[in-house]
Amino acid sequence: MIDNHILAPIFIQLFVAIIQLIFWRKTITQRYLSIGGSIIGLLVAIRLFSRVYEGGILTMNAANWDAPFGIVFVADTLSVTLVLLTSIAALSVSLFSSVGLSRQRMLYGYFPIFHFLIMGLNGAFLTGDIFNLYVFFEVIIISSFVLMTLGGRKAQVEGAVKYMAMNILASTFFLTGIGILYGLTGSLNMADLSLKIQEVQNKSLIGITSCFFIVGFGIKSAVFPLYYWLPSSYHTPPSAVAATFGGLLTKVGIYAMLRVFSLIFIPDDFTRNLLLTIAVFTIITGAMGALIKTNIRRLFSYLIVCHIGFMIGGIGMFTKVALMGTIFYLIHDIIVKTNLFLIAGLIRQLRGSMDMKKLGGLYRDYPKITLLIAIVLFSLVGIPPLSGFWPKIYLFQEAFTQEQYFYVFGLIVGSFVTLYVIAKMWSEVFWKQPDNEQDIDDRFEPMPLYRKILMVLPIGILALTTLYIGLNAETIVHVADRISTQLIDTSAYVQAVLGTK
């Protein structure tokens, strides 16, 4: 079914960014535009989700060129779910950044670039053409370079150099892979590729090509041994930026892996073992890194790496149950990780520091905010019935069925370390009495009420979403079930793109 509505999430972000460029240096107007644009974006995403969920896969041939010759945009359940989650996260981040950022950063175009970044994310989720996916990856990384260096502190530039070097390397691998794939099949349309790749005689060359994609997407989603750029760059930009990066950017790599490995390279035994090994090492190295960090944001950065491993393992097992676990975890992770970095920003406002040794007494001074944060931290750890608990059931179940005890070991280590570091952080930041009271630099207390509300509201929105995912898990399981069915049996996707032939 052809539908122009698919492009709406992309174009709304584009037009918001263009209008904000017209209001260059008028930061107040840009703030209103950003929040308004994000609300419209969310409404459009909800509408697109409900249409796809009820009516099936929608496609749109750009420029009216028939697939597989033109560029196709495809909205299946996986794409629209991620677009919806991105829109929720984007709304929260744009609310938070309207008060949580220095005016200096806004003057140099923070808001337009932020909306270009969200445009790139929505585009990457919705496109059905592998080269177009690469183009949207480029839009994402160029915007993220700007966001990361905006402000120009020395630590930021240092982090950005590592980030940029690794991401350009990732793009090179990705592009080389696309080149070989095009040489083998003569097509770039993902649905068309999934049919043509079966006719290629040289199976070993396909295996090697898939390694290019594993390396490319692996760097982007920060898996072992290519993860080190993430913890050394994500703690440098302001929290609002780190929230977008931590919540969304690494997940694009996971999305691309899900798409490419379900449609084009169906994982064989070698790829499965490779992915599972990578997953376990990613979990363990992420967990070990998180154990020794005292800066909250560095700690959260290592937790991102750790939890990426859970999802990679699900892709590695590649059965319906395992993919359900991965997708449920993806849904949970985007919301929770975005929220964690916003919370880090809030703690910085409350105490003027993000070092756990200097923090303390937050529960005594701000009991209500602490309660809100507790919901998020508990669902990150996966306390039943909150959202982090449900996907692990599926992952454990499938790992036992396939007798992947190495991965089970990884899951257990990852979960316990997460529990331990969060409990440690809880006692240090919220319960402990601060060492010397006069060092506390509370920038939150003197703020006017509306600024306080704008700062806590996004965390509340995301915490409510987390609660919804956890307490209404049945709905999410239905969505994950539908997505994993479409990923295992791609004939519906191929038929929607290429028509009935």
Add this chain to the structure above:
Amino acid sequence: MKSAILQTATRYLLPILLLFSVFLLLRGHYYPGGGFVGGLVASIAFVLHSFANGTKATMKILRYKPLSLIPIGLGTAACSVIFPLAFGLPAMTGLWLEEPIPVIGMIGTAIFFDLGVYLVVIGVVLTILFTIALEE
């Protein structure tokens, strides 16, 4: 460093280069050229002017900041992309007028997309170069 030869040459070269850039822009649909190349040539014309007469003089003849060209260009290109939606066609479909217009030729949505690219390229190149030049 101001040279009389360069200043005199620039006075004649600036309009010729700008005309050439428009020629490249319009030629781009079927032959080598297009908005990107045209925009580069146009911005080179202004860069040459700033070499000969100083950056301040160039900013004076431009009147507006080159930065303001970026949203105008992006807006033009984006509008040409969504224009076909009004006719119920998929986005980015090329729509053309029935009759050719003298000199320019056939007018379609593609020319507006290229015009947008042209403006964005001029805006970006001049913003970057002027920022570097004024730092010194």
